[in-house]
Amino acid sequence: MTIEAATRQFALVAGEASGDLLAGLLLDGLQARWPDLKAVGIGGPQMLSRGFETWWPQEKLAVRGYIEVLRHYAEIAGIRRQLRARLIDERPDIFIGVDAPDFNLDLEAGLRASGIKTAHFVCPSIWAWRPERVVKLRAAADHVLCIFPFEPELLAKHGIDATYVGHPLAKVIPMVPDRAGARAALGLDADAAVVALLPGSRRSEVRHIAPRFFAAAALMRKVRPSLQFIVPVLPTLRAEVEQLLQASGMAGQVMLLHGQSHAALAACDVTLIASGTATLEAALFKRPMVISYHMNSLTWNLIMRHKQLQPWVGLPNILAGEFLVPEVLQDRATPQALAKATLDWLDAPEKIHALQQRFCAMHTELLRDTPTLCADAIQKVLEG
Structure with missing residues (x-):
């Protein structure tokens, strides 16, 4: 029986919202290749909408930061032990860890040692920080699906098989965003300048x-x-965000959106944005930005300051290899x-135009048929 005709069971784990988006597109490619595929593990709403069977709520794994993870370590470690035991017992055709390297790499290594094929979707940022992860990755994954074009060559130097599959967001976000349409849909003034504030999607990020x-924003409003x-807010964080707005004196002066981060980026003139995947989304929307981040000071000192390999933390700057947009981090983030x-961006139209040209080139480079390329790579692993 050929692989195409066989009934397959694939196991996946996506630990947070960005991984859920990636895994949803991955499932599109896998289900097109294997229509009777059964997919199980841990996932979010994008995966569930594609028939995925989740064994634990994805929110259990959506914890970020050294100190924050320590607080939840026992529960997360317990989930990983139970999941490993169940997967070893059920023997899926392949396990695919989607991002979440702190959870997935150890899980993949254990499954691979038991004879289960493994893949990891999204190369850990060994080129940016924590280079020791390359050793873990080599032990954990039979194959790595890479979302940035320079990664397969880097991994090959460490003896790791990998395939560049493009960045799924490059296909989701239009090359020419409809600013006027987004503003009309959100009820914004068509002519006034709009600033999108994106402080992150995790509770710990929002608090810091x-x-x-x-x-x-209060200072900008005075000028x-x-x-x-506008601020995109997840429903579970809305009450906390409203309290923070009240404390800042900005209650009633900021439009809270029900999620809708893409609508916010399409509508805005500039965004003040937390470092993470959202910065790449902003670049694909061709929007100027100021990248910022602030976390528990012990986490920052233990991890970021001592393990950062490049002078940039924002994805647009990392991909460009230069400071295309400013980064205002930790203690400097006053x-x-x-x-x-x-x-400063609102007073620099020529600078914005040049930035948008760079972002268009970046978008083109990241645009690939990701679902099909993922399925091709997974099929090679299964046949390997």
């Missing part, structure tokens, strides 16, 4: 970053009273500094 962003501010850096 949102107060600084809202204080910066430019006509500015419109409301005054954030407000100034954001307002």
Whole structure:
């Protein structure tokens, strides 16, 4: 019987919202190749909408930061032990860990040692920080699906098989975003300048970053009273965000969106944004940005300051190999500094035009048929 005709069971784990999006597109390719595929493990709404069977809520794994992970370590480690035991007992055709390397790499290594084929979707950022992960990755994955074009060559130097599959977001986000349409849909003034504030999608991020962003917005409003501010908010965080706005004096002066981060990026003139995948989304929307981040100081000192390999943390800057957009991080992320850096973009139309040209080239390079390329790579692993 050929692989195409066989009934397959694939196991996947996606630990947070960005991984859920990636895994959803991965499943599109896998289900097109194997229509009777059964997919199980841990996933979110994008995966569930494609018939995925999740054994634990994805939110159990959506914890970020050294100190924050320590608080939840026992529960997360227990889930991983139970999942490993169940998968070894059920013997799926392949296990695919989608991002979440702190959870998935150890799981993959255990499954691979038991004879289960493994793949990892999204190369850990060994080129940016924590280079020791390359050793773990080599032990964990039979194959790595890479979302950036320079990664397979880097992994080959370490004896790791990999395939560049493009970045799924490059296909989701239009090459020419409809700013006017997004503003009309959100009920924004078509002519006034719009600033999108994106302080992150995790509770810990919102607590550390949102107060600084809202204080910066208050300063910007004093300089430019006509500015419109929008904030995409997950429903589970809305009450907390409303409290932070009240504390900052910005309640009623900021439009809270029900999620809709893509609509916010399409509509805005500039975004003040937390470092992470959202910065790449902003680049694909061709929007100027100020990248910021703030976390528990012990986490920052233990991990970021001592394990960072490049001078950039924002994905647009890493891909460009230069500071295309400013990064205002940790102790430097004062409301005054954030407000100034954001307002500077509104006074630099020529600089914005040049930036948009760079972002268009970046978008083109990342645009590939990701679902099909993923399925091709997984089929080779299965046949290997």
